[in-house]
Amino acid sequence: MPKVRLTGERATMLATLYGRALDARSPRPLLNDTMALDAVEQLDFDAAATGVRRGDHVTFALRGRHLDSWTREFLASHPAATVLHLGCGLDSRVYRVAPGPGVRWFDVDYPDVIDLRRQLYPPRDGYQMIASSVTDPAWLEDVPTGLPVLVVAEGLTMYLEEADGRALFRRIVDRFPHGQFIFDAFSTRGIKLQKINKIVRAAGATLRWGVDGCSDLESIAPGLRCASAVGALDIDGYDELGAGYRTLVRAARLLPFLRRMSVYYRLEF
Template identity: 35%
Template sequence: MQRLRLDLDPLRETLLLTLYARALDTKLPHPILGDTYSADLADAIDYDFTKLKIKPSLVCSTALRAKKLDEAVRAFVAGHPDAVVVDLGCGLDTRVLRCDPPPGVDWYDVDFPDVVDLRPQFLPERSLRIGADLTKAGWLDSLPRDRPAMIVADGLLPFLPGDTFQRMTRELTTHLNRGELAINGYTRFAAWSMKYHPTIKAIGITAAQGFDDPHEPETWNAGLTMVEEQLLTRAPEVADFPQPLRAVTRLMSHSTALSRQGTRILRYRF
């Protein structure tokens, strides 16, 4: 099989971090997500993934947060078979394939135009694609207003400058009217420390936004009400983490403050 070389700038190249982390998860003795779509996709790309220096902690946290966000999407769609799903900053994520929504659901994958244009080269066209710069207004017009909506954002928050994420959330919840928002929530420290991952550091990201209090988004004037905070250090899947990561994660789980510095999934209703 001929592999395809991608011409990505450093910011867009970060989509390969999460893609490869999900692919590596499939090689674990006990995969957490088991995303064989991502494994096949990584094999189809001509790229030296070893230079990303992905550690076991990133593999496990990426796979676990994806699994929990998938579960949130599936639960919402099960209760709203006419739903709209909006996957923000989708990159080459295979969530639409993993969740396999029924025909009545309209799924929108949103990212930079050149990123969403890559998706048909690697993935079955199971979604509608919106190419947009999320820091700018005007891309919401194609989204239906009169149906329940599930908004999901995995790993997006730290990459948006200033209050862009808050503003975008206000615009989304105003346009979409009712539904849920599910994100992996970074604390300020977690977002700050992410900048020092070798690949992220090379990009020179300075935005790195986060928030500590899971109720803070309720103050964004976006009509959000917190439904759930999942501290993933306490997830049963930690039993499948390799050692010594499993032991360290279990130690962290005894402290809410420390657990929040790891991976957490936040879900809000609007």
């Protein structure tokens, strides 16, 4: 059983993994990521130290389900494509989505994270792991070009320095003929309120890059267009929750700063 002792942004991947394992254990799972449950049972880490508590699994499950849905939409329209899953952590998205034979899928994360992935998850056709910081320009040279690209970045952008994140997006736009970025981002107010984010606080991580709307993102590179911007409180799935949780979400939607604090973006180029 591998011992996992991570701090900072790396530690937040354990919160995501544990949250999805809790969802898989629940009577009515929203994502039903059984591979996350298997992974948690194989790893030696302090689940209590992640900051995830009962009921928190909803956030992780709905976020994963929403981005899985956008991923499937893109691949349905582009059966021959390249997927770059940036800051993949211990996410089993490639297995949940199960892309077809025309898709080349690359999971990118720090070397110690990729080493853990290799111990937990099996190989599959068309799938490759890249051990690198996502902001290091060198790793992208190992990815073939020519096909449309889907860039998936879940729980990543807010941990990047803005200059590094914008440079990363530009490199990808310059390298591929066309494609999409799908990711979640925090507003600048969300960045300022990071001390009340118990997951971030428990990990000892720091949030850096705040995004306040499509114009912030479209300025990164010529031809980059914001196709969707959906608040985290407005995605599908909340109607499947209990009455108490639904009431909390309805109340939060009445506060504009909360409604736009975390947003899912889909950019096209």
